[in-house]
Amino acid sequence: MPRAREAGAKLWDWPVRLIHWSFVALMPMLWWTAQHDNISLHKRLGLVMLGLVVARLMWGVVGSEPARFARFVKGPRGLMAYLRGREKAAAGHNPLGALSVLALLGLLLAEVVLGLVTQDVDGIESGPLNYLVSFDVAEVARHLHELVFNLLLGLIALHLCAILYYRLFKRDNLLTPMVFGRKALDEGMAAPAMAPAWRALACAVVAAALAWWLGAGAPH
Amino acid sequence: MKFRKIALIAAGCAVVAGGTLAIAATPSDVISARQANFKVMGKAMKGSFDEIKQPAASLEVLKTNANAIAGAAVKVAAGFPQGTGPEAGVKTTALPAIWEKPQEFHADADKLVKAAQAYQLAAASGNLDAAKGALMQVGGTCKGCHEDFRSRDN
Numbered sequence: 001m002p003r004a005r006e007a008g009a010k011l012w013d014w015p016v017r018l019i020h021w022s023f024v025a026l027m028p029m030l031w032w033t034a035q036h037d038n039i040s041l042h043k044r045l046g047l048v049m050l051g052l053v054v055a056r057l058m059w060g061v062v063g064s065e066p067a068r069f070a071r072f073v074k075g076p077r078g079l080m081a082y083l084r085g086r087e088k089a090a091a092g093h094n095p096l097g098a099l100s101v102l103a104l105l106g107l108l109l110a111e112v113v114l115g116l117v118t119q120d121v122d123g124i125e126s127g128p129l130n131y132l133v134s135f136d137v138a139e140v141a142r143h144l145h146e147l148v149f150n151l152l153l154g155l156i157a158l159h160l161c162a163i164l165y166y167r168l169f170k171r172d173n174l175l176t177p178m179v180f181g182r183k184a185l186d187e188g189m190a191a192p193a194m195a196p197a198w199r200a201l202a203c204a205v206v207a208a209a210l211a212w213w214l215g216a217g218a219p220h
Numbered sequence: 221m222k223f224r225k226i227a228l229i230a231a232g233c234a235v236v237a238g239g240t241l242a243i244a245a246t247p248s249d250v251i252s253a254r255q256a257n258f259k260v261m262g263k264a265m266k267g268s269f270d271e272i273k274q275p276a277a278s279l280e281v282l283k284t285n286a287n288a289i290a291g292a293a294v295k296v297a298a299g300f301p302q303g304t305g306p307e308a309g310v311k312t313t314a315l316p317a318i319w320e321k322p323q324e325f326h327a328d329a330d331k332l333v334k335a336a337q338a339y340q341l342a343a344a345s346g347n348l349d350a351a352k353g354a355l356m357q358v359g360g361t362c363k364g365c366h367e368d369f370r371s372r373d374n
Binding site: 119121122123124126130131135138217 | 259261262263264265266267269270273359362363366
């Protein structure tokens with residue numbers, strides 16, 4: 001479908017897509033490295049994940065319109081109005097999908113923060129900020145690190161089911177726009193405004209610096 | 221007099237009963253005790269690693285932790301009598317290999333004891349780099365044994 005690639009309005013800019021697909025690549029790698037006790041690689045990948053999550057959160061404040069939380073996250077009333085069909089969603093995440101975005105990003109953030117302080121059962125391998133917490137707190141973090149991972153798996157499964165549901169029952173292809181960035185918008189939908197590249201670069205620098213600082217054991 | 225005699229007999233019975241209890245510690249007690257012992261070492265390992273991450277690591281802190289590890293290390297081998305494996309029905313990550321290959325297991329436990337004592341000596345000697353190196357050796361013996369004799373799931 002070459003049309004879908006070129007036609008339509010710009011919806012997902014490259015920072016959103018790059019971060020999204022990096023998540024997709026990192027999740028199995030993080031799982032694999034944890035499963036095979038390659039903790040040094042797991043920690044480095046985890047810091048990359050941390051930087052990406054932070055960058056995405058920043059992009060949700062200063063980024064392109066479809067990426068902004070203020071634009072797509074609605075309160076309960078807005079959500080009900082959308083679900084009852086009284087209000088149409090703007091291009092991008094609808095108010096229900098917004099909950100999924102918040103839950104996924106929230107859990108990813110929780111997971112990387114837990115990873116910073118957690119430790120293996122022997123108290124030998126540990127996250128860069130493990131020295132700031134007690135053995136018992138780190139033990140709780142270890143269990144939560146695993147629990148949140150399982151919650152993430154559940155939400156990812158739900159995410160994939162939703163994409164399939166939209167494809168099969170609503171005839172709405174969500175995948176191609178996330179790959180190529182463009183989407184044919186409904187009649188009367190305004191094309192969203194895109195943020196300049198320098199802002200993405202600024203977010204990337206701040207996020208990378210934070211990840212590096214935390215990875216170095218930070219606030220000594 | 222009579223009362224005293226009864227009291228003595230009662231006390232004697234209590235001692236015997238207590239002794240019997242101590243001998244017949246349930247697998248669950250044994251498992252709890254050895255897990256607590258491993259936790260002592262885990263805490264002291266974390267305490268050691270926390271300390272060497274400090275800009276000015278204190279050898280006194282390392283010494284305290286080294287003593288804790290060495291004190292617990294000597295109890296490891298005896299913590300796995302027959303009947304305290306997965307078959308005990310209590311949650312344990314001890315693998316049957318411990319009882320299938322007792323010589324290798326005891327050799328590993330012995331490596332830990334030696335490494336812990338070397339860490340103690342290094343920390344007491346006042347040489348920080350030597351203490352760090354000895355600490356890494358201890359960590360290596362933990363991992364080496366866990367690879368063969370402990371299940372990953374916990």
